[in-house]
Amino acid sequence: MGVGILVEDLNAWYGSTHTLQDINLHIPANHATALIGPSGCGKSTFVRCLNRMHETNPIARATGTVKMGEIDIYNDASPVEIRRRVGMVFQRPNPFPTMSIYDNVVSGLKLNGFRNRRILDETVERSLKQAALWEEVKDDLKKKSGASLSGGQQQRMCIARALAVDPEVLLMDEPASALDPVSTSKIEDLIFQLKSQYTIVIVTHNMQQAARVAENTGFFLNGKMVEFDSTHKIFTNPRDKRTEDYITGRFG
Amino acid sequence: MSTQPLGIPPTRPMDFQTKTMRLNNLRRNIANYVVSSLAVIATILVIIPLVAILFYLIYKGASSLNLAFFTHLPAPVGESGGGMANAIVGSGIILTLASLIGVPIGIAAGVYLAEFGRGRMLANAIRFTADVLNGVPSIVMGIAVFALLVQGRHFSAFSGGVVLGIMMIPTITRTTEEMLATVPHAIREAALGLGVPKWRTVMSVSLRTASPGIITGCMLAFARVAGETAPLLFTAFGNQFWSFRLNEPIAALPLQIFVYATGPYDEWHRLAWAGALVLIVLIMVSVTLVRIFANRGVLKGGS
Numbered sequence: 001m002g003v004g005i006l007v008e009d010l011n012a013w014y015g016s017t018h019t020l021q022d023i024n025l026h027i028p029a030n031h032a033t034a035l036i037g038p039s040g041c042g043k044s045t046f047v048r049c050l051n052r053m054h055e056t057n058p059i060a061r062a063t064g065t066v067k068m069g070e071i072d073i074y075n076d077a078s079p080v081e082i083r084r085r086v087g088m089v090f091q092r093p094n095p096f097p098t099m100s101i102y103d104n105v106v107s108g109l110k111l112n113g114f115r116n117r118r119i120l121d122e123t124v125e126r127s128l129k130q131a132a133l134w135e136e137v138k139d140d141l142k143k144k145s146g147a148s149l150s151g152g153q154q155q156r157m158c159i160a161r162a163l164a165v166d167p168e169v170l171l172m173d174e175p176a177s178a179l180d181p182v183s184t185s186k187i188e189d190l191i192f193q194l195k196s197q198y199t200i201v202i203v204t205h206n207m208q209q210a211a212r213v214a215e216n217t218g219f220f221l222n223g224k225m226v227e228f229d230s231t232h233k234i235f236t237n238p239r240d241k242r243t244e245d246y247i248t249g250r251f252g
Numbered sequence: 253m254s255t256q257p258l259g260i261p262p263t264r265p266m267d268f269q270t271k272t273m274r275l276n277n278l279r280r281n282i283a284n285y286v287v288s289s290l291a292v293i294a295t296i297l298v299i300i301p302l303v304a305i306l307f308y309l310i311y312k313g314a315s316s317l318n319l320a321f322f323t324h325l326p327a328p329v330g331e332s333g334g335g336m337a338n339a340i341v342g343s344g345i346i347l348t349l350a351s352l353i354g355v356p357i358g359i360a361a362g363v364y365l366a367e368f369g370r371g372r373m374l375a376n377a378i379r380f381t382a383d384v385l386n387g388v389p390s391i392v393m394g395i396a397v398f399a400l401l402v403q404g405r406h407f408s409a410f411s412g413g414v415v416l417g418i419m420m421i422p423t424i425t426r427t428t429e430e431m432l433a434t435v436p437h438a439i440r441e442a443a444l445g446l447g448v449p450k451w452r453t454v455m456s457v458s459l460r461t462a463s464p465g466i467i468t469g470c471m472l473a474f475a476r477v478a479g480e481t482a483p484l485l486f487t488a489f490g491n492q493f494w495s496f497r498l499n500e501p502i503a504a505l506p507l508q509i510f511v512y513a514t515g516p517y518d519e520w521h522r523l524a525w526a527g528a529l530v531l532i533v534l535i536m537v538s539v540t541l542v543r544i545f546a547n548r549g550v551l552k553g554g555s
Contacts, residue, residue, distance in 0.1 A: 051445065053441065053444065053445060056441070056444055058370070058371075080447050080448075080449050081447065082447075083444065083445055083446065083447035084446070084447030085447075087445070087446075088441075088445035090438060090441065090442065090445070092438060094436070094438035094439055094441065094442040095442075096439060096442065096443075096457060096461070097439070097461055098460050098461055098463075107443070107446060107448075108446035108447060108448065111443065111446070111448040111452050111453075111456050111457070112447065112448060112452070158442070161442075161446065162445075162446070165446055165447060
């Protein structure tokens with residue numbers, strides 16, 4: 001089951017660039033939340049702060065509080081534990097090229113030393129079904145490399161891989177921006193189904209996509225969160241002039 | 253003034269090229285042809301010495317190869333016949349030892365440089381040292397290890413393995429670093445994002461993705477030291493008899509070739525050619541075997 005996220009006074013830097021400034025936000029459990037905004041506005045940095053991927057860059061740092069349920073992710077747990085509970089799907093599909101489809105999907109379990117075959121088999125089937133990829137690949141799970149799939153299939157495999165470790169939160173950083181329209185709509189259907197079980201945060205450049213999949217939407221601009229509200233409100237009656245300018249296509 | 257009525261598309265567009273366009277085209281085609289030819293010629297020039305050496309070795313050495321060469325000890329001076337069995341085995345022992353020392357240290361240092369030491373002083377120092385070590389003449393390496401491990405004790409297979417192992421390290425370290433640098437950052441992020449600890453990501457994802465290149469580096473280092481003679485003169489020393497002990501002098505193919513090739517007898521010269529042929533074939537076979545074996549492991553995609 002998903003868990004809500006409470007962000008308080010989050011600030012982040014890359015070197016001396018202040019990428020995120022005083023972000024305060026409550027992301028509700030078991031809903032999809034979209035983050036929109038022009039390139040370089042800090043959306044990606046924000047989601048990377050939610051699973052502590054931000055700090056893997058040596059020049060990056062962050063301050064503030066991020067609470068996942070009862071856990072303060074920056075103080076109560078190690079980054080490794082947090083990342084097991086917060087799955088991430090990246091902009092470009094990033095399968096492990098040396099691994100089969102099967103091994104890709106359960107890589108999170110196997111690389112953490114989990115070896116029970118029966119459970120691995122079950123996990124592969126469950127995750128691939130959740131990611132709507134099972135029917136397409138079930139016959140060559142161990143025969144084909146994960147990198148041999150098409151781009152859209154690879155991305156769904158990456159989603160299956162993230163789901164296989166049974167996370168509570170799923171972060172998606174522009175998951176469909178490198179895909180064709182058919183694959184994109186498959187990914188969107190998927191998000192729609194998954195959000196009943198996981199808390200989903202999706203970064204997107206595509207405002208229609210935000211409108212289609214998310215209950216809530218946040219608008220980022222120049223490292224600040226300008227507005228956060230229900231998707232319907234943001235797209236029909238935004239409070240802030242800048243939000244309105246952006247969604248009506250006047251800039252960005 | 254227009255010569256072509258509007259609305260009628262040219263049926264043969266090539267005819268409508270201007271003179272400049274045609275000249276440009278010609279120039280591009282010529283340049284393409286010249287550069288391609290140069291590349292082919294360069295490739296042939298690279299292959300010629302290799303093929304020439306191999307054929308000359310077969311021409312000179314193949315006639316002296318027989319079963320005895322692989323099963324017998326060198327014959328005492330004055331007797332004919334004999335083989336290099338002990339030198340083949342000795343080379344095998346020394347090179348195994350060298351690989352056991354050079355490969356793990358070389359790869360570990362390369363991993364440090366690529367994954368943990370980015371931009372650190374220590375990493376720059378290691379990189380510099382590795383490059384310098386790569387340029388140190390092998391005879392200097394031999395003397396250094398002689399002073400460290402042999403002087404005051406005695407010549408040994410162990411010291412031979414150590415000196416060749418040290419000579420393997422810089423090549424392996426630098427190729428490991430470079431191969432790891434070609435592993436896309438996205439793949440590391442994928443593993444880290446799944447909650448895989450950094451050390452495990454390096455071991456099971458980065459290293460494995462880079463493994464074909466790293467194995468090539470190890471093979472290059474191996475092939476390079478397999479034929480080294482100078483450092484072994486002070487360390488393994490050579491031996492006319494069987495020896496399997498690491499603390500005793502041991503025979504090695506390059507040493508035996510050196511002794512035979514510089515000796516006064518025609519028979520010795522023929523044996524030296526045969527030894528050189530065997531050495532080069534053994535290197536080629538071991539490199540090929542490792543590559544086949546390693547590729548199979550990667551393609552299977554197990555973890």
